[in-house]
Amino acid sequence: MTAVPRTTDGDGTPVPQRLLAAATRLFAEQGYDRTSVQEIVEAAGVTKGALYHYFGSKDDLLHEVYARVLRLQQERLDAFADADEPVEKRVRDAAADVVVTTIDNLDDASIFFRSMHQLSPEKNKQVRAERRRYHERFRALIEEGQRTGVFTKETPADLVVDYHFGSIHHLSTWYRPNGPLSPQEVADHLADLLLRALRP
Amino acid sequence: MTAVPRTTDGDGTPVPQRLLAAATRLFAEQGYDRTSVQEIVEAAGVTKGALYHYFGSKDDLLHEVYARVLRLQQERLDAFADADEPVEKRVRDAAADVVVTTIDNLDDASIFFRSMHQLSPEKNKQVRAERRRYHERFRALIEEGQRTGVFTKETPADLVVDYHFGSIHHLSTWYRPNGPLSPQEVADHLADLLLRALRP
DNA sequence: TACGACATACCGACTGGTTAGTCTGGCGCT
DNA sequence: AGCGCCAGACTAACCAGTCGGTATGTCGTA
Numbered sequence: 001m002t003a004v005p006r007t008t009d010g011d012g013t014p015v016p017q018r019l020l021a022a023a024t025r026l027f028a029e030q031g032y033d034r035t036s037v038q039e040i041v042e043a044a045g046v047t048k049g050a051l052y053h054y055f056g057s058k059d060d061l062l063h064e065v066y067a068r069v070l071r072l073q074q075e076r077l078d079a080f081a082d083a084d085e086p087v088e089k090r091v092r093d094a095a096a097d098v099v100v101t102t103i104d105n106l107d108d109a110s111i112f113f114r115s116m117h118q119l120s121p122e123k124n125k126q127v128r129a130e131r132r133r134y135h136e137r138f139r140a141l142i143e144e145g146q147r148t149g150v151f152t153k154e155t156p157a158d159l160v161v162d163y164h165f166g167s168i169h170h171l172s173t174w175y176r177p178n179g180p181l182s183p184q185e186v187a188d189h190l191a192d193l194l195l196r197a198l199r200p
Numbered sequence: 201m202t203a204v205p206r207t208t209d210g211d212g213t214p215v216p217q218r219l220l221a222a223a224t225r226l227f228a229e230q231g232y233d234r235t236s237v238q239e240i241v242e243a244a245g246v247t248k249g250a251l252y253h254y255f256g257s258k259d260d261l262l263h264e265v266y267a268r269v270l271r272l273q274q275e276r277l278d279a280f281a282d283a284d285e286p287v288e289k290r291v292r293d294a295a296a297d298v299v300v301t302t303i304d305n306l307d308d309a310s311i312f313f314r315s316m317h318q319l320s321p322e323k324n325k326q327v328r329a330e331r332r333r334y335h336e337r338f339r340a341l342i343e344e345g346q347r348t349g350v351f352t353k354e355t356p357a358d359l360v361v362d363y364h365f366g367s368i369h370h371l372s373t374w375y376r377p378n379g380p381l382s383p384q385e386v387a388d389h390l391a392d393l394l395l396r397a398l399r400p
Numbered sequence: 401t402a403c404g405a406c407a408t409a410c411c412g413a414c415t416g417g418t419t420a421g422t423c424t425g426g427c428g429c430t
Numbered sequence: 431a432g433c434g435c436c437a438g439a440c441t442a443a444c445c446a447g448t449c450g451g452t453a454t455g456t457c458g459t460a
Contacts, residue, residue: 015409031317033233037446048447049411058446113370114314117231152396155389159381162374163393166367170313173369174362181359189355193363196352197397215435236419248421249436258420 016054018044023061028107032115063123069108070130077137087145092191099187102171110172151198164194216254218244223261228307232315263323269308270330277337287345292391299387302371310372335361351398364394
């Protein structure tokens with residue numbers, strides 16, 4: 001504990017990440033407003049001084065959680081969307097993948113959909129903008145399928161995307177890790193539902 | 201303001217309902233935790249004395265909002281489910297109706313899915329129980345269709361219900377009253393998506 | 401390699417402000 | 431002459447963020 005930099009004393013992970021992890025868990029469990037800064041720093045084994053050394057505000061902490069999730073999901077979507085496969089498969093893969101990664105990070109998901117409106121107006125705007133990019137990318141995929149005739153044109157692509165992601169946002173409400181279905185099974189079922197709904 | 205009972209002075213509606221209406225609007229706009237009881241009583245044109253005369257706590261107010269929505273939706277679902285029609289039509293009607301009534305009360309909906317976890321544990325449990333009843337009724341409908349062969353058996357009925365209601369809960373996130381689609385049009389589209397997904 | 405100057409990482413007491421809920425009292429109807 | 435209905439001041443608790451202070455490491459210079 002003498003030679004190591006302070007950032008990692010205690011356990012091996014650096015303080016900022018410990019703070020982020022503690023905040024994520026607590027925000028998901030109790031909600032943003034109900035979680036005090038004091039609780040977060042205690043869970044991370046530091047004090048307020050440390051938190052405000054690395055983060056500008058409690059709000060910043062929340063924003064970081066969002067940024068991480070958004071970046072991850074956008075990267076994955078882009079990878080699937082750009083793949084060299086027929087549209088149906090690209091849509092299916094992307095739709096199923098987002099289910100799996102959402103289940104893998106259920107805490108992030110529940111924070112995302114319960115606490116977005118407690119971000120400061122500017123940060124909220126920023127998050128919405130990135131969220132929109134994601135939405136549009138997915139919509140473009142659906143529209144491609146509609147143009148090429150493999151998907152029905154009956155429902156506007158926008159609505160289809162909102163429909164699918166509504167259910168994904170609510171995974172954190174009903175999915176139970178110790179339930180009968182594995183994340184992959186749920187993902188397959190939800191992707192099936194989407195693809196069947198799109199069938200002409 | 202002399203002859204009328206206090207319960208209705210100011211305008212015509214009784215104080216408890218004015219409080220409930222003000223609370224609903226404010227909870228939806230700012231969230232439960234960020235709304236102070238002071239704001240609520242000011243919006244309703246009364247004081248804390250009045251609020252705590254009719255309600256036991258701020259929490260009670262939130263619970264009332266839930267109770268009203270749940271009762272309404274359960275009644276409507278029961279009516280559609282018990283109708284003398286083929287299963288497909290009953291499912292379609294029920295699925296579309298819940299969309300319309302949700303859009304008609306978007307405030308209630310956004311409170312519902314954002315603030316449920318801030319209810320006291322017991323009230324939360326109670327709400328979950330009623331919510332479950334609703335879910336099961338809907339699931340029974342789907343299962344009936346699966347048994348009689350008009351719906352595919354590929355996806356568990358439970359999952360189908362969660363899929364559909366996930367998107368309904370999120371209507372408040374993306375539906376814009378001044379957007380291009382009327383509530384009824386959205387309802388028809390979402391019901392179509394559900395029915396197409398269930399097609400064998 | 402010795403040393404001073406500066407930067408980084410963190411501590412923890414403190415402050416100013418907000419909040420849910422209580423309580424005493426009074427008005428007007430019956 | 432009581433009782434439902436409500437006003438509004440008050441309290442006890444809590445909370446985000448600040449700030450002065452300390453310990454540790456780094457780097458330039460001679």
